[in-house]
Amino acid sequence: MSRINSLDDTIAAIATAQGIAGIGIVRISGKGALKIADKIFLSKDKNKPSKFKTYTMHYGWVVNKSAGKKEIIDEVILALMKAPRSYTKENTVEVNCHGGIIALRKVLDLVLASGARLAEPGEFTKRAFLSGRIDLTQAEAVLDVIQAKTENSLRLGAEQLKGRLSGKINEIREKLLSILSFLEAVIDFPEEGDVERRANKKELLKVVSIRRLMKELLDSASMGRLMREGVSVVICGRANVGKSSLLNTLLNEERVIVTSIPGTTRDIIEETLDIKGIPIKIADTAGIIEPRDLVERAAISRAHKYFDRADLILFVLDASQELSLQDKSLIKKINAKPAIAVLNKIDLPKKINKDKLKKDFKKIVEISALKHNGIRRLENAIADIILSGQVIDSQGVMISNIRHKNSLKLSLGFLEEGLILLKDKASEELIAQSFKDAINCLDEITGKRANDDLLDKIFSEFCIGK
Ligand SMILES: Nc1nc2c(ncn2[C@@H]2O[C@H](COP(=O)(O)OP(=O)(O)OP(=O)(O)O)[C@@H](O)[C@H]2O)c(=O)[nH]1
Ligand SMILES: [Mg+2]
The missing domain is CATH 1.20.120.430 (tRNA modification GTPase MnmE domain 2)
Structure with missing residues (x-):
């Protein structure tokens, strides 16, 4: 697009989200911006936008004066930023209209009919870059x-x-x-x-x-x-150990169905969550059991895929039972991935032997998802493991x-x-x-x-x- 489009064009677009809103903004930038504003704007004080001082706002109406008629389209506030002190370093006019989709479209249509071209995605920012006001990293930061x-x-x-x-x-x-x-x-x-x-x-x-x-x-x-994309944390473990209960507890809502029947969760449930300022994408997976039907088989194979993609694994175990063969074979699959062993159901008499887990897990945290015990400790463990060795220095530059x-x-x-x-x-x-x-x-x-x-x-x- 950059090869065809000239910087000589005056560009315009609706800059706000489209829907029902209090106000919406049509933005115009380029050599012709002031002339277009003169054509479409009727100010209360009868002055022309090209005569306005830079960084001033003016009350009036957008009026279609073409074909000898004078159709009032909307009551607006016009804001003016003259070159070179504007976002694009060009003359820029922002028309603050009412937020309705028809009002905005009609104002934009009139601006386009008066000599502007519809801006392409990111074209205002691209001009800010090409004019040297910002560099490419800053444009990407926008x-x-x-x-x-x-x-x-x-x-x-x-x-x-x-x-x-x-x-x-x-x-x-x-x-x-x-x-x-x-x-x-x-x-x-x-x-x-x-x-x-x-x-x-x-x-x-x-x-x-x-x-x-x-x-x-x-x-x-x-x-x-x-920090930008979120840390992918996957909850896994065998059926009925309380994975979904844990997700609900972390989210503080009954997001996932919990029952005492093994194999309740039959798909991946993904949610976002903020733990000590760290964005987390957390996924609850189907409990690993011998699949009884096609749905379970598919759910379990998806669980394995998520397992592979995870940045961190929360491996949930039922502390009221001894380590089963299935637990052990799942633990083998974790391999080198950072993982926390979450011993759930500590409200019940404890049967699991913690020592047997020490060699496979960086951290072991005891919780009761049902009684909301130990959840803070688990959150701390998650944050610690993510930040381990690399404390975020808010003064340091980060490449994201x-x-x-x-x-x-x-x-x-x-x-x-x-x-x-x-x-x-x-x-x-x-x-x-x-x-x-x-x-x-x-x-x-x-x-x-x-x-x-x-x-x-x-x-x-x-x-x-x-
Ligand atoms: N006593 C006790 N029961 C719990 C605890 N956490 C979960 N449960 C119970 O364990 C059963 C299974 O819970 P879920 O959260 O559905 O377990 P799951 O691992 O997601 O199970 P699947 O989706 O079938 O793989 C339910 O009856 C829960 O109420 C806990 O901390 N203590
Ligand atoms: Mg479940």
Whole structure:
């Protein structure tokens, strides 16, 4: 789309969610925005929008003055932001209409008939990027903020929007550039070779410190993904141990049917939940039993699939019974996955031998889903295991986007290549090339270098009007 669409066009779209609402906004941006506003807006004080001061709001009506008639469409407030101080850095007009779908559509139609083109998804933000007001990580953060489902993912998005990630990337880039310019000086003035040899050690140390910075940034990546997409926690275990009761207790509602008949749950029930600020996607699965029919067989095979995809497993056991063969064979399947053994039904006389579980589980928590005992302890254990070794530093920059992570990894690869060449005293030209490649990868993150396909892919995920 970016190849066809010109920045000369004036674009417009409904920027608010469509449905019944108090107000809805039609947004117009581009060279013709003020002229279009002049055509369609009748202000109470009879002034023309093109004469309004920037960052002012005006009361009036949207009126269709075409074909000699004067049809009043809606009573509105018009907000004006003149270039370059606007979201897109272009002249921008926002028409605050009533929120009904017909009013909004009619205003938009009139704007389009008056010279604007319908904006594509994300086109306003794309213009903000192309005009240099924000970089690509910030544009992506706009989407993260809009789509945030928990407070933590909102915080991450907002920080990235403020430019925290770009700041960190640019800091690394500056350091790489300074090494590159040193190498280029050596290439340009080979006669000062002695100085170069002495400086070599100093440059090595610098590269090592840049490598540390990049690794630190990469380390924050896996946590970032979890924060954005949610940690996948799967409740499993054999039938009737109280998996569904546990889910209900964690959610504080009777979400899933609980009965004393083994094999009650016959499908995956997935819910979202917030434990100490960590977004969790939790799934209750069918109890593992000998399947009695096709439905049970399908349910159990789905349970196994979920098991495989889980970031963390809550393995529920019935503490009032001894460990069964089935328990043991299921425990074997957990393998290397982080798992918590949840010993349920501790309100009943205890028969299970805890010691036998110690070698297979990082943590063992005793609860009664029925009596709501030990649930806080279980939540703490879940949070601890997720955060273990990587306490979230709210001041630290986090990479939460797989694209950023991949480019950073590539960049680190080139840097390490450069480091080896430096140690081997390879030619400056060769070393310089590695650093150039490392810089190019960073530039893909911030969008200093980004091809049309990548931009199209990123902005097509946006909604129209943003
Ligand atoms: N005494 C006691 N009974 C419990 C506890 N938790 C669950 N139960 C009972 O155990 C039975 C099975 O509970 P569910 O939550 O349906 O167990 P499930 O593991 O989901 O079972 P399936 O869906 O069949 O795999 C029900 O009768 C529950 O009331 C508990 O902590 N203590
Ligand atoms: Mg169940």
